[in-house]
Amino acid sequence: MYFVIFWQKLFAMRKFIHKLLMIVGGILIGVANGFLGGGGGMLLVPLLERIFKVPTKKAHATALLIILPVTIASAVIYIINGYFKWDFFLCVSVGVIAGGIVGALLLKKLGSFVIGTVFALLMVGVGIRMIMGK
Amino acid sequence: MSAIIIYIIIGIAGGIIGGMGMGGGTLLIPLLTLFTSAEQHLAQSVNLIAFIPMSVVALGIHIKNKLVDFKYFWWISVPAVITSAIGAFFVKDVQSKVLKICFGAFLIALGVLQLIFIVVDIVKKYKKIKKNNQNDFSKGTNYVKIYKTIFLGEKYMQNTFKHGIHPDGKKYLSENAEIESFPDPQFVYIPVQQHSGPPSEPVVTIGEKVKAGQLIAKAQGRGCNVFASIAGVVKGIEKRPTATGKCDHIIIENDFSGDRQFFTKLVDPSREEIIERVTEAGIVGMGGAGFPVGAKLKTDNKIKTFIINGAECEPYITCDYRLMVEHPEEIIKGSLYLAKAVNAENVVIAVEDNKPKGIDSLNGVLSSGKYPNVEVRALKTKYPQGDAKKLIYSVTGYKISATRRSNEFGVLVNNIHTAFSVYTAIEGLPSYSRVMTVTGEAINNPKNLIVPNGTLFSDLIDFCGGNNGAVEIISGGPMTGFGVLSDKIATTKTTGCLLLLPRKEAWLDKPGPCINCGRCARACPSLLMPMYIDLYYKNGNLDLAEKYGALHCIECGSCAFVCPAKRPLVASIKQAKAKLKERSKKK
Ligand code: SF4
Numbered sequence: 001m002y003f004v005i006f007w008q009k010l011f012a013m014r015k016f017i018h019k020l021l022m023i024v025g026g027i028l029i030g031v032a033n034g035f036l037g038g039g040g041g042m043l044l045v046p047l048l049e050r051i052f053k054v055p056t057k058k059a060h061a062t063a064l065l066i067i068l069p070v071t072i073a074s075a076v077i078y079i080i081n082g083y084f085k086w087d088f089f090l091c092v093s094v095g096v097i098a099g100g101i102v103g104a105l106l107l108k109k110l111g112s113f114v115i116g117t118v119f120a121l122l123m124v125g126v127g128i129r130m131i132m133g134k
Numbered sequence: 135m136s137a138i139i140i141y142i143i144i145g146i147a148g149g150i151i152g153g154m155g156m157g158g159g160t161l162l163i164p165l166l167t168l169f170t171s172a173e174q175h176l177a178q179s180v181n182l183i184a185f186i187p188m189s190v191v192a193l194g195i196h197i198k199n200k201l202v203d204f205k206y207f208w209w210i211s212v213p214a215v216i217t218s219a220i221g222a223f224f225v226k227d228v229q230s231k232v233l234k235i236c237f238g239a240f241l242i243a244l245g246v247l248q249l250i251f252i253v254v255d256i257v258k259k260y261k262k263i264k265k266n267n268q269n270d271f272s273k274g275t276n277y278v279k280i281y282k283t284i285f286l287g288e289k290y291m292q293n294t295f296k297h298g299i300h301p302d303g304k305k306y307l308s309e310n311a312e313i314e315s316f317p318d319p320q321f322v323y324i325p326v327q328q329h330s331g332p333p334s335e336p337v338v339t340i341g342e343k344v345k346a347g348q349l350i351a352k353a354q355g356r357g358c359n360v361f362a363s364i365a366g367v368v369k370g371i372e373k374r375p376t377a378t379g380k381c382d383h384i385i386i387e388n389d390f391s392g393d394r395q396f397f398t399k400l401v402d403p404s405r406e407e408i409i410e411r412v413t414e415a416g417i418v419g420m421g422g423a424g425f426p427v428g429a430k431l432k433t434d435n436k437i438k439t440f441i442i443n444g445a446e447c448e449p450y451i452t453c454d455y456r457l458m459v460e461h462p463e464e465i466i467k468g469s470l471y472l473a474k475a476v477n478a479e480n481v482v483i484a485v486e487d488n489k490p491k492g493i494d495s496l497n498g499v500l501s502s503g504k505y506p507n508v509e510v511r512a513l514k515t516k517y518p519q520g521d522a523k524k525l526i527y528s529v530t531g532y533k534i535s536a537t538r539r540s541n542e543f544g545v546l547v548n549n550i551h552t553a554f555s556v557y558t559a560i561e562g563l564p565s566y567s568r569v570m571t572v573t574g575e576a577i578n579n580p581k582n583l584i585v586p587n588g589t590l591f592s593d594l595i596d597f598c599g600g601n602n603g604a605v606e607i608i609s610g611g612p613m614t615g616f617g618v619l620s621d622k623i624a625t626t627k628t629t630g631c632l633l634l635l636p637r638k639e640a641w642l643d644k645p646g647p648c649i650n651c652g653r654c655a656r657a658c659p660s661l662l663m664p665m666y667i668d669l670y671y672k673n674g675n676l677d678l679a680e681k682y683g684a685l686h687c688i689e690c691g692s693c694a695f696v697c698p699a700k701r702p703l704v705a706s707i708k709q710a711k712a713k714l715k716e717r718s719k720k721k
């Protein structure tokens with residue numbers, strides 16, 4: 001009985017809960033992006049897709065919009081703090097843009113399940129390696 | 135120098151991963167710290183900055199494509215910006231080594247999360263595919279298909295069917311001709327049987343004056359009402375040949391008074407009202423089968439999806455295409471009436487992807503957001519995509535064998551023109567005219583026309599600039615239509631096309647012996663082996679013909695189309711089917 005009432009209350013508050021989830025999600029994303037320099041998108045896309053039921057394509061596009069100001073804010077502070085080297089940055093950026101186009105084209109060719117699995121495993125592996133340290 | 139190259143290579147690697155939407159940034163950072171001397175803080179910084187130009191460009195494209203949902207922006211972005219600024223501010227006080235460990239932990243967490251999502255998705259997809267294929271008449275689960283769908287993506291699952299052929303579309307002849315009204319002819323010869331079912335009973339007498347839209351023959355049993363298509367005087371009722379047989383025709387001579395008679399317009403009709411009006415207005419499936427729509431709608435099965443068939447896969451025909459381009463809103467409203475009549479949850483308008491203008495036109499109406507339950511689905515262009523069961527397979531993945539009906543699976547299919555006629559019937563117009571395509575290389579001016587039922591082919595040919603050396607006149611499309619011997623045959627509710635073919639295009643070659651090449655089997659969308667059915671039927675072995683699936687043939691004509699020996703395979707399979715049906719009746 002209590003359980004039912006609990007669910008009914010929860011249901012009545014779903015708008016509020018959604019907002020709460022958005023704020024909590026926002027805080028986590030901000031921490032990841034600011035403190036760890038990336039990964040906000042990786043949290044945001046599943047949040048939009050699975051909790052707010054935004055269709056996949058839309059979720060990716062919307063995530064981009066939300067992440068952009070966050071990234072700009074953290075990038076500005078990183079630069080103020082002096083983490084900036086011209087030649088290094090230029091080279092990597094050029095690479096990233098070129099690679100990005102190739103990646104987007106490749107995505108059409110391959111199923112996302114295979115890539116998804118490979119990268120999930122890669123991330124775990126790299127993560128372990130970073131914790132172990134050299 | 136070598137450092138620069140390494141940086142660029144790592145950038146490309148990160149970019150490729152990012153471009154695939156896999157969180158490339160998160161991998162760019164460890165790539166940099168592991169393979170170069172870059173320090174953790176600097177790597178994080180470069181990741182943030184390199185992300186900006188690319189995402190600005192991508193965002194621009196997405197906004198243009200209306201993929202961005204602004205609803206979530208403020209609630210997520212504002213707290214995120216604040217915490218990210220705080221995080222970025224404090225990061226300089228953290229040692230590089232500690233930061234690395236934090237980052238590593240974060241990566242592991244993300245990786246594990248991703249894996250969980252993947253497993254959940256695979257389970258979900260697996261269930262969905264299994265559900266969609268439970269009616270597969272080849273027994274057992276098709277693991278290859280499931281594997282392909284999960285690992286290679288959705289495109290392997292739907293939006294087309296197996297086998298089939300790619301005949302030359304020839305739609306260019308008439309696809310840009312706007313729909314015109316054909317002026318009422320001097321005489322119309324209205325057949326009392328324009329549908330599949332018992333012929334209707336004439337309710338007018340010779341000499342009687344009728345208005346256009348007046349009931350002239352009443353439905354018998356599961357039949358359909360027939361209306362006068364012009365105003366005038368009934369001159370006679372006589373047996374005349376039709377494209378497929380013989381039946382009574384009511385002959386009306388035009389008195390050019392232009393008198394018309396309509397039903398009252400229904401506003402926001404209920405379920406029952408729609409069915410009643412559709413039956414009363416004598417609407418039949420206008421794709422060619424001619425099954426009365428009212429009878430179809432009176433199903434007891436729970437219908438989930440209403441599919442509107444806009445495949446128009448036969449070569450030459452363009453009447454449905456013109457309707458899509460010129461009357462998208464009417465089609466959508468008509469589809470919704472049909473869906474409402476059977477309490478269907480959603481409507482899928484299926485259109486072959488060789489009609490981009492039609493798809494755009496329908497989507498243009500849908501983009502207003504007024505019709506959330508309607509979807510336009512582009513299908514791969516392939517013949518016979520428009521066959522109801524092939525279409526259901528393409529859209530939903532359900533396989534329905536020849537002995538079962540689609541409504542048992544919660545799906546109904548009707549043609550685009552039918553949806554349009556339902557709309558006009560709700561507005562008050564009885565079904566006595568239709569849009570048809572008069573085309574072919576042997577007609578001087580191919581046209582799309584609104585033609586009153588009962589107009590003679592010869593009148594249409596004259597109106598379209600005359601016959602220019604036709605050796606074959608076909609009522610319907612080249613694949614499933616009926617060749618007619620004279621042009622004194624009248625149009626019906628189901629005649630969507632009148633085709634005049636010159637010698638060059640007509641198939642009049644003498645059949646040769648079968649060379650056992652197997653092309654017919656590769657083309658058959660019902661996965662039959664037409665050469666054996668043909669062979670056994672011609673040898674008089676009906677049992678074997680049945681065993682080879684003669685009854686599963688949908689008479690699409692693909693086999694005969696590809697046969698290099700020009701064997702009239704469909705014709706003999708049709709005869710075999712007819713014999714088999716006769717035999718089963720006797721038993
Ligand atoms: S056997 Fe029937 S279904 Fe198969 S291709 Fe020939 S006509 Fe079409």
Ligand code: SF4
Pocket residue numbers: 647648649650651652653654655664665693696697698699700701703
């Ligand atoms: S396509 Fe014609 S020649 Fe080839 S196997 Fe079939 S019937 Fe025989």
